[in-house]
Amino acid sequence: xxxxxxxxxxxxxxxxxxxxxxxxxxxxxxxxxxxxxxxxxxxxxxxxxxxxxxxxxxxxxxxxxxxxxxxxxxxxxxxxxxxxxxxxxxxxxxxxxxxxxxxxxxxxxxxxxxxxxxxxxxxxxxxxxxxxxxxxxxxxxxxxxxxxxxxxxxxxxxxxxxxxxxxxxxxxxxxxxxxxxxxxxxxxxxxxxxxxxxxxxxxxxxxxxxxxxxxxxxxxxxxxxxxxxxxxxxxxxxxxxxxxxxxxxxxxxxxxxxxxxxxxxxxxxxxxxxxxxxxxxxxxxxxxxxxxxxxxxxxxxxxxxxxxxxxxxxx
Amino acid sequence: xxxxxxxxxxxxxxxxxxxxxxxxxxxxxxxxxxxxxxxxxxxxxxxxxxxxxxxxxxxxxxxxxxxxxxxxxxxxxxxxxxxxxxxxxxxxxxxxxxxxxxxxxxxxxxxxxxxxxxxxxxxxxxxxxxxxxxxxxxxxxxxxxxxxxxxxxxxxxxxxxxxxxxxxxxxxxxxxxxxxxxxxxxxxxxxxxxxxxxxxxxxxxxxxxxxxxxxxxxxxxxxxxxxxxxxxxxxxxxxxxxxxxxxxxxxxxxxxxxxxxxxxxxxxxxxxxxxxxxxxxxxxxxxxxxxxx
Numbered sequence: 001x002x003x004x005x006x007x008x009x010x011x012x013x014x015x016x017x018x019x020x021x022x023x024x025x026x027x028x029x030x031x032x033x034x035x036x037x038x039x040x041x042x043x044x045x046x047x048x049x050x051x052x053x054x055x056x057x058x059x060x061x062x063x064x065x066x067x068x069x070x071x072x073x074x075x076x077x078x079x080x081x082x083x084x085x086x087x088x089x090x091x092x093x094x095x096x097x098x099x100x101x102x103x104x105x106x107x108x109x110x111x112x113x114x115x116x117x118x119x120x121x122x123x124x125x126x127x128x129x130x131x132x133x134x135x136x137x138x139x140x141x142x143x144x145x146x147x148x149x150x151x152x153x154x155x156x157x158x159x160x161x162x163x164x165x166x167x168x169x170x171x172x173x174x175x176x177x178x179x180x181x182x183x184x185x186x187x188x189x190x191x192x193x194x195x196x197x198x199x200x201x202x203x204x205x206x207x208x209x210x211x212x213x214x215x216x217x218x219x220x221x222x223x224x225x226x227x228x229x230x231x232x233x234x235x236x237x238x239x240x241x242x243x244x245x246x247x248x249x250x251x252x253x254x255x256x257x258x259x260x261x262x263x264x265x266x267x268x269x270x271x272x273x274x275x276x277x278x279x280x281x282x283x284x285x286x287x288x289x290x291x292x293x294x295x296x297x298x299x300x301x302x303x304x305x306x307x308x309x310x311x312x313x314x315x
Numbered sequence: 316x317x318x319x320x321x322x323x324x325x326x327x328x329x330x331x332x333x334x335x336x337x338x339x340x341x342x343x344x345x346x347x348x349x350x351x352x353x354x355x356x357x358x359x360x361x362x363x364x365x366x367x368x369x370x371x372x373x374x375x376x377x378x379x380x381x382x383x384x385x386x387x388x389x390x391x392x393x394x395x396x397x398x399x400x401x402x403x404x405x406x407x408x409x410x411x412x413x414x415x416x417x418x419x420x421x422x423x424x425x426x427x428x429x430x431x432x433x434x435x436x437x438x439x440x441x442x443x444x445x446x447x448x449x450x451x452x453x454x455x456x457x458x459x460x461x462x463x464x465x466x467x468x469x470x471x472x473x474x475x476x477x478x479x480x481x482x483x484x485x486x487x488x489x490x491x492x493x494x495x496x497x498x499x500x501x502x503x504x505x506x507x508x509x510x511x512x513x514x515x516x517x518x519x520x521x522x523x524x525x526x527x528x529x530x531x532x533x534x535x536x537x538x539x540x541x542x543x544x545x546x547x548x549x550x551x552x553x554x555x556x557x558x559x560x561x562x563x564x565x566x567x568x569x570x571x572x573x574x575x576x577x578x579x580x581x582x583x584x585x586x587x588x589x590x591x592x593x594x595x596x597x598x599x600x601x602x603x604x605x606x607x608x
Contacts, residue, residue, distance in 0.1 A: 053416045100593055103600035107358050107415055108552055115549040119589035279431030286424025290417045
């Protein structure tokens with residue numbers, strides 16, 4: 001998977017940090033970061049590599065949260081099955097919505113995703129099982145595979161880390177596969193991809209379903225961690241947040257969404273007591289990034305490293 | 316009592332009028348979005364926030380300065396429109412040569428800031444704005460408030476006025492030409508950047524005007540914008556952004572359909588617009604009045 005030894009070292013160092021982290025940071029916060037990192041990576045698969053801006057990814061995240069909460073709490077399913085069910089439902093939803101979306105292009109596609117997400121929000125708001133404003137809670141934390149007790153936050157952290165690594169690994173593989181190359185070709189020049197004989201709509205749809213399904217896994221896991229699925233998870237604000245995370249980290253970079261998720265979750269944690277100002281700060285970050293830093297943190301870092309190497313070369 | 320399809324006539328007509336009023340808001344807002352999109356190629360996500368700002372400026376004028384509705388009807392759109400011009404000059408201008416989605420994300424950020432600030436100062440419950448034209452007409456089968464008649468008439472005047480300016484005047488011809496080929500129009504000595512700025516200001520003023528008009532029938536609340544804008548996006552997808560008349564007709568039609576849904580299928584009244592959007596996407600992907608570019 002990793003070609004050169006430097007990358008392997010960086011990868012191992014990151015893994016070591018991830019394994020040791022709960023000793024230093026509150027595990028629930030770390031789990032939240034991991035969940036949103038997976039969500040943002042799944043979103044980035046669509047925006048960064050297929051060029052599709054979805055403004056409705058909350059519908060996949062939130063639906064899966066409700067499905068896993070419902071199956072685990074009310075139907076008594078095992079935790080791992082509930083999470084998979086959430087991901088599966090989100091993927092099916094992605095198939096339906098994606099098939100409709102790709103009938104239009106560009107900015108229209110974005111508005112369509114937003115509209116469908118809003119429709120789902122209303123459906124969940126009035127559906128009897130969702131508990132309305134209170135949400136669906138408390139979701140019991142049943143032992144994984146009947147033997148790993150996840151009532152302990154630290155144990156659950158390692159389970160969530162495993163889910164994240166599996167999801168992230170899949171995204172990494174997809175991006176570096178021939179399929180991912182075709183996606184990038186479509187993003188950069190759709191007419192050319194069509195003329196080369198690729199069934200563009202099919203590729204877009206598969207990317208949409210993958211992204212939706214993985215967003216669903218993230219949402220379902222979130223429901224297990226916080227033992228809650230609520231309207232916040234399907235609200236358009238959630239769709240905006242995942243865009244913000246990806247934008248902060250760097251659209252189209254592989255590790256960018258992880259940084260972005262950590263940054264935004266950390267910021268929300270710091271500003272939690274300030275209520276409405278979180279919204280204002282998020283809006284200001286959006287405006288600033290779009291004006292001056294469209295490539296996000298990863299873009300800034302590659303600019304810096306280029307600058308440093310240029311400086312070295314000139315000496 | 317008269318009954319149509321098992322529904323009492325007054326109820327049906329009442330919802331029909333309410334639907335027309337919502338449709339008036341949808342029509343003015345989607346008209347503004349279409350005008351802005353035509354020139355700037357930007358989907359103005361801040362449109363809902365600017366609608367909310369229009370209502371709030373009217374409310375502030377009334378409760379802090381004692382200026383009544385008729386002043387607000389003229390002044391609030393000017394104030395909010397001027398804000399829009401500043402936004403365009405300082406920020407949006409620099410995004411035209413970038414990917415279109417950045418314009419959307421920037422205006423989304425602005426909408427978050429506006430909503431957040433107003434939620435902090437005014438809470439999310441909303442303020443009451445007094446009805447400037449109390450009273451109404453008794454039609455025998457129902458009571459029709461004067462103000463509701465005013466909204467519908469006013470919206471028709473605004474929509475067809477805008478349509479007339481764009482489709483039938485020289486200024487409108489410049490606008491349409493600049494939409495087609497800005498470089499060529501500039502070569503003819505027309506100040507296209509200024510035209511773009513004024514177009515954005517005008518579109519924003521339209522949103523604010525819709526807000527002022529809606530203020531007496533709705534709670535003036537910081538949430539009113541984000542709520543309506545998503546429905547308006549669906550309206551725009553159904554109607555297409557290429558046609559001014561398409562935006563107007565679709566706006567009114569969907570308002571009425573939503574009103575009817577409240578009577579006949581109440582559980583779907585919130586979602587009917589989105590269902591129609593899905594059907595239109597299946598049957599006519601380019602939208603009812605649009606052609607795919």
